[in-house]
Amino acid sequence: MSVIYSDAWYEDMKKLINHSEELRRQTPKERIVISFEVEGDGASPYVPADGALYFRIVFDEGAVREFQPLDERFSGKGLDFRFTAPATVWESIAAGKTDPITAGLRGSIKIRGDMKFLMENADGVKLLVDLYGNQVDTEWPQGQPPYV
Amino acid sequence: MLHQFIEQTLSDSPTKERLARRLAGETIFRAAEDQDVAVRIVFAGDRIELRDVTPGEGRGSPSVTADFLSIAHLTSGRESPFSLLVRRKLRARIAPSDLPFLLGMLRFMRIRAEERGSEPRARMRRALLVAGATAGFAALIWYFTSG
Secondary structure (H helix, E strand, C coil): CEECCCHHHHHHHHHHHHHCHHHHHHCCCCCEEEEEEEECCCCCCCCCCCCEEEEEEEEECCEEEEEEEECCCCCCCCCCEEEEEEHHHHHHHHCCCCCHHHHHHHCCCEEEECHHHHHHCHHHHHHHHHHHHHCCCEECCCCCCCCC | CHHHHHHHHHHHCHHHHHHHHHCEEEEEEEECCEEEEEEEEEEECCCEEEEECCCCCCCCCCEEEECHHHHHHHHCCCCCHHHHHHCCCEEEECCHHHHHHHHHHHHHHCHHHHHHHHHHHHHHHHHHHHHHHHHHHHHHHHHHHHC
16 A cells, blocks of 8 residues: 555556556557646645646556656656646546546546547556556545545 | 547548538537536538537437447547447437438548548559459450450
8 A cells, every 4th residue: 555646656556557468458559658747726635736746657568667756847848648637636536436537528637639549549548547546555644535 | 528639630631621511510429427528519511619518408409429438439440330329339319310410420530540541442442443444445455456
């Protein structure tokens, strides 16, 4: 069990994704760089209301090569996708309380990138977000969503 | 998501833009995962309007309901709309007179099939046409010269 947004948590996520044979089959073999942006919304105790957390996932040859936090917003050079959402949305997904696909469809998660590529690899995307939402045994020292 | 997809589809493909200009009609796209998530798409020749539909709105309007993966499989050309309709992965509530519009719209959304498939198919059609014309011409020459 690892504390959300801790180094161990990023490492657990990476291991979890790489252990999924199905995801490895579904993921395109080319290098894909994805940036996740967790925006402070005043409700999450893990992200300052006026701040944000950024992390980057790099897929290559169907496996996660990098899953790490960033000091600042990724500039965009070499970036394939950018997913942005308020902290409460991401944390609610990580806690398995919000369906990430529904959040994406509702516009709670903003997506920047080649939507055709996303649609073409939708099975992999669904597997990835399902893993994110339901599999990692996350520790929530300051409570988990829904926040009151 | 659908807004971005359609914008990118139009900007990347002049063929799709022409196809969109020929479409006239409207439908509501509903997410099977959450019936409250719906978008009204209006094709009006020189413009396409997309607007979020509020819960309860447009209950009697022509509509298409599908889950995210089915839409993705449809747009990427992995599945045909007919197969999805038969398997009830895609549910359409439309009048028979709206069927040509619905099929045209689904064709518009199948971006990858168009990108990957139509050029080779077009080349093959041209090659067959040339081969047929050549064979026909050769047969005519043979007919007139052998007798």
